[in-house]
Amino acid sequence: MSDQQLSGEVYYPSKEVIKHAHAKCDELYKFAEENLEGFWAKEAKELHWFKKWNKVLDDSEKPFYKWFTGGKTNIAYNCLDVHVETFRRNKLALIWEGENGEFRSFSYFSLRRESCKFANVLKSLGVQKGDRVTLYMGRIPELMIGMLACARIGAIHSVVYGGFSVESLHERLEDSQSKVLIVADGSYQRGKIVQLKKIADEALQRAATVESVLVVKRTGEPVNMEAGRDMWYHELMNLPIANNACNIEVMDAEDPLFILYTSGTTGKPKAILHTHGGYMVGVYSTLKYVFDIHEDDRYWCAADPGWITGHSYIVYGPLLNGATSFMYEGAPTHPYPNRWWQIIEKYGINILYTAPTAIRGLMRFGEAWPNRHDLSSLRILGSVGEPINPEAWRWYNRVIGKEKCPIMDTWWQTETGMFMITPLPCMPLKPGSGTKPFPGLQMDILDESGNPVKANEEGFLVIKTPWPAMIRTLYNDPERYVNQYWSKYPGYYLTGDSARRDEDGYYWIIGRVDDVIKVSGYRLGTAEIESALVSHSAVAEAAAIGLPHDVKGHAIYTYVILKAGFEKSEKLAEELRQHVGHEVGPIAKPESVEFVDSLPKTRSGKIMRRVLKAKALGQDPGNISTLED
Numbered sequence: 001m002s003d004q005q006l007s008g009e010v011y012y013p014s015k016e017v018i019k020h021a022h023a024k025c026d027e028l029y030k031f032a033e034e035n036l037e038g039f040w041a042k043e044a045k046e047l048h049w050f051k052k053w054n055k056v057l058d059d060s061e062k063p064f065y066k067w068f069t070g071g072k073t074n075i076a077y078n079c080l081d082v083h084v085e086t087f088r089r090n091k092l093a094l095i096w097e098g099e100n101g102e103f104r105s106f107s108y109f110s111l112r113r114e115s116c117k118f119a120n121v122l123k124s125l126g127v128q129k130g131d132r133v134t135l136y137m138g139r140i141p142e143l144m145i146g147m148l149a150c151a152r153i154g155a156i157h158s159v160v161y162g163g164f165s166v167e168s169l170h171e172r173l174e175d176s177q178s179k180v181l182i183v184a185d186g187s188y189q190r191g192k193i194v195q196l197k198k199i200a201d202e203a204l205q206r207a208a209t210v211e212s213v214l215v216v217k218r219t220g221e222p223v224n225m226e227a228g229r230d231m232w233y234h235e236l237m238n239l240p241i242a243n244n245a246c247n248i249e250v251m252d253a254e255d256p257l258f259i260l261y262t263s264g265t266t267g268k269p270k271a272i273l274h275t276h277g278g279y280m281v282g283v284y285s286t287l288k289y290v291f292d293i294h295e296d297d298r299y300w301c302a303a304d305p306g307w308i309t310g311h312s313y314i315v316y317g318p319l320l321n322g323a324t325s326f327m328y329e330g331a332p333t334h335p336y337p338n339r340w341w342q343i344i345e346k347y348g349i350n351i352l353y354t355a356p357t358a359i360r361g362l363m364r365f366g367e368a369w370p371n372r373h374d375l376s377s378l379r380i381l382g383s384v385g386e387p388i389n390p391e392a393w394r395w396y397n398r399v400i401g402k403e404k405c406p407i408m409d410t411w412w413q414t415e416t417g418m419f420m421i422t423p424l425p426c427m428p429l430k431p432g433s434g435t436k437p438f439p440g441l442q443m444d445i446l447d448e449s450g451n452p453v454k455a456n457e458e459g460f461l462v463i464k465t466p467w468p469a470m471i472r473t474l475y476n477d478p479e480r481y482v483n484q485y486w487s488k489y490p491g492y493y494l495t496g497d498s499a500r501r502d503e504d505g506y507y508w509i510i511g512r513v514d515d516v517i518k519v520s521g522y523r524l525g526t527a528e529i530e531s532a533l534v535s536h537s538a539v540a541e542a543a544a545i546g547l548p549h550d551v552k553g554h555a556i557y558t559y560v561i562l563k564a565g566f567e568k569s570e571k572l573a574e575e576l577r578q579h580v581g582h583e584v585g586p587i588a589k590p591e592s593v594e595f596v597d598s599l600p601k602t603r604s605g606k607i608m609r610r611v612l613k614a615k616a617l618g619q620d621p622g623n624i625s626t627l628e629d
């Protein structure tokens with residue numbers, strides 16, 4: 001594959017990279033293509049099963065696919081216990097640096113101990129297999145410990161990103177009917193403290209199911225502790241109930257591991273459900289091949305565990321591979337724009353996985369910052385979350401990777417659980433393209449009526465073959481799962497993205513075709529922003545759209561119709577921005593709030609965001625025959 005002649009700007013991998021890679025391109029693609037189930041079964045055999053599966057893929061109830069049915073396992077056992085029995089017992093599993101310079105590290109042995117202790121604490125609070133536990137904190141080790149503790153006892157974790165705010169947290173607590181909330185007192189971001197417990201207190205006033213709140217002390221700022229409900233994590237972990245040993249719950253391959261809320265087309269966020277068996281095999285294998293994890297590597301995924309990237313590739317993927325994972329709490333530019341480069345040099349990071357928005361943000365500060373540091377430990381780079389513009393790709397390749405580190409531009413989603421369109425280190429790269437589907441996967445680009453489009457034409461990206469880490473359903477809403485993903489083109493999974501494929505078969509993602517906006521790689525729904533706006537007493541109606549932004553990829557623009565008796569003013573616009581920040585989270589704060597007298601709607605009353613977008617960009621709005629007025 002590496003000597004294939006390709007069109008356009010192409011970067012061929014070096015002989016050293018190809019030699020070092022676990023993935024032997026030609027062999028791997030051929031094997032997976034000829035024997036999809038055999039390929040995944042081979043990967044699954046590298047992990048521990050208490051009982052082997054009967055069937056690799058069960059498609060008898062499409063689109064409710066099942067993987068490794070009859071198999072018994074537990075992902076936490078594979079992440080920790082398996083390694084503790086080997087030479088990896090004292091190997092570092094996690095290295096952590098706080099934004100304020102604090103440092104902590106955990107061997108596989110100590111990470112298992114902490115997660116066992118915490119699993120016993122959860123059990124003592126009555127948490128059982130299948131119960132939902134919500135976690136809400138910044139990037140700190142306790143988040144990882146909490147997730148692994150839940151997995152160990154078969155509880156379903158629901159992590160809410162620490163950058164979300166009151167209404168987002170409330171909605172997720174309520175929808176998941178969580179019994180327990182694990183929250184940090186606060187987190188450090190850009191030198192400031194975000195008071196997470198205070199936000200949680202407000203959300204808890206609106207959420208009825210939570211019986212216990214466990215508070216992790218991170219900042220030490222005073223917090224309100226409600227008697228009978230709130231308890232300190234460190235106090236519980238010192239009690240005799242927090243025993244060092246905790247039996248593992250033997251899970252069915254298809255038993256739920258976690259739910260993770262993500263934004264969809266309309267209405268409230270959807271709870272994506274992932275399982276112990278298939279998800280485990282998918283993330284293990286993709287991380288191994290794509291980032292070419294080797295025993296002595298130090299791997300850093302700079303995402304947040306509150307999003308799918310962190311679930312799959314900070315927590316589960318690296319631990320399943322027995323790797324050393326690095327986690328950093330804070331902002332890339334704090335206190336200076338060299339913080340990341342300093343970290344790479346200090347810890348000898350070999351693999352860095354981040355988002356285009358971070359690269360563009362750091363590029364703005366110039367090359368002098370990274371050039372002050374020794375980045376020679378880097379071997380492979382990664383990108384995720386949104387299309388990477390070729391200019392940022394080239395900078396990343398030249399200034400950070402010194403033209404020797406292949407860039408793995410991985411396209412995937414909360415729903416897919418694992419990398420789907422991605423290079424392998426043995427492949428030639430084109431800046432801005434994620435290259436091809438992972439071995440064994442078949443994808444296509446279709447027009448409105450379901451016909452494949454020609455080379456270089458834009459269309460809807462679909463997935464034609466099932467994969468082990470695929471979403472199993474929407475928690476509590478199987479009907480919406482079928483409608484959302486499997487109804488436009490029956491038999492095919494609809495990604496919600498548009499894309500094109502070039503003459504070499506390389507995929508180029510264009511962006512979302514639904515009402516999802518990717519802001520700095522974060523996934524937000526127009527509906528969430530609009531409902532936050534209309535929850536303000538001055539707002540009658542609101543519309544949100546995403547418009548291109550140099551650093552964030554897309555930024556949020558909103559249009560608001562005021563209720564009678566309220567006056568348009570700069571002050572009110574700012575108040576509305578702050579209100580969205582308070583309800584949804586700072587990442588959702590609109591770039592601008594524009595007051596309007598009407599909004600373009602269809603005759604059935606649906607806001608035509610496409611028309612607003614075209615108008616804002618000075619483009620032709622296209623077919624507006626369905627416009628009401």
Ligand code: PRX
Pocket residue numbers: 262307308309383384385386387388409410411412413414415434495496497509511512518521522523
């Ligand atoms: O639009 C695609 C974009 O992110 C969406 C999925 O968002 P989320 O579920 O939050 O997961 C993000 C991290 C996996 C996709 O539908 N996206 C993700 N990765 C890429 C991307 N767009 C272009 N290139 C990528 N590498």
